[in-house]
Amino acid sequence: EDKVVQSPLSLVVHEGDTVTLNCSYEVTNFRSLLWYKQEKKAPTFLFMLTSSGIEKKSGRLSSILDKKELFSILNITATQTGDSAVYLCAAPPLQGAQKLVFGQGTRLTINP
Amino acid sequence: DTAVSQTPKYLVTQMGNDKSIKCEQNLGHDTMYWYKQDSKKFLKIMFSYNNKELIINETVPNRFSPKSPDKAHLNLHINSLELGDSAVYFCASSKVVGGELFFGEGSRLTVL
Numbered sequence: 001e002d003k004v005v006q007s008p009l010s011l012v013v014h015e016g017d018t019v020t021l022n023c024s025y026e027v028t029n030f031r032s033l034l035w036y037k038q039e040k041k042a043p044t045f046l047f048m049l050t051s052s053g054i055e056k057k058s059g060r061l062s063s064i065l066d067k068k069e070l071f072s073i074l075n076i077t078a079t080q081t082g083d084s085a086v087y088l089c090a091a092p093p094l095q096g097a098q099k100l101v102f103g104q105g106t107r108l109t110i111n112p
Numbered sequence: 113d114t115a116v117s118q119t120p121k122y123l124v125t126q127m128g129n130d131k132s133i134k135c136e137q138n139l140g141h142d143t144m145y146w147y148k149q150d151s152k153k154f155l156k157i158m159f160s161y162n163n164k165e166l167i168i169n170e171t172v173p174n175r176f177s178p179k180s181p182d183k184a185h186l187n188l189h190i191n192s193l194e195l196g197d198s199a200v201y202f203c204a205s206s207k208v209v210g211g212e213l214f215f216g217e218g219s220r221l222t223v224l
Binding site: 038099105 | 116145152153154155156157160168170202212213214215216217218
């Protein structure tokens with residue numbers, strides 16, 4: 001069964017800290033991994049990773065994929081209270097390419 | 113302009129009732145989805161439509177019936193509502209298979 005597992009499930013840090021969120025996957029015929037940020041409502045897209053070892057960056061957020069070890073990390077440096085959210089990773093499996101299998105999410109709380 | 117819009121945003125109803133949630137996207141995407149997010153924030157695919165045709169039906173009870181009158185609309189009708197149907201239902205669309213999902217803001221269904 002295809003699955004995506006995230007850790008930790010919950011993380012509380014102080015503003016300014018750096019955090020690393022983990023996502024491991026077991027997906028047949030892996031093609032890509034996606035990261036989303038969910039605040040109060042709709043998840044919003046952060047990154048899509050397809051190639052191993054190539055870092056994607058957007059401001060203070062960066063992500064990298066390791067296809068050999070089947071995981072991805074999402075780093076956030078100099079965290080701000082606005083980074084508080086649930087971070088979701090997902091991957092499309094071989095069967096039913098038009099769906100994403102989501103992890104259970106990491107709830108990140110940034111305290112001032 | 114809202115890219116993916118769902119109505120209603122909140123729905124409170126009694127067990128046994130029938131209800132519908134509507135979704136529209138103005139992104140010109142061919143593929144639309146319904147996802148269910150439970151209280152633990154787990155997002156699970158329910159249905160996927162590609163160009164008005166049902167592509168994915170993920171072991172969802174047949175009390176749930178999606179309908180796609182055209183590729184910009186995907187509605188969800190639920191018969192004989194049960195307590196366990198309480199969740200947030202997200203509509204989404206994507207341009208390419210396995211690509212970035214654009215989510216609506218969700219419809220929070222509470223069954224009493």
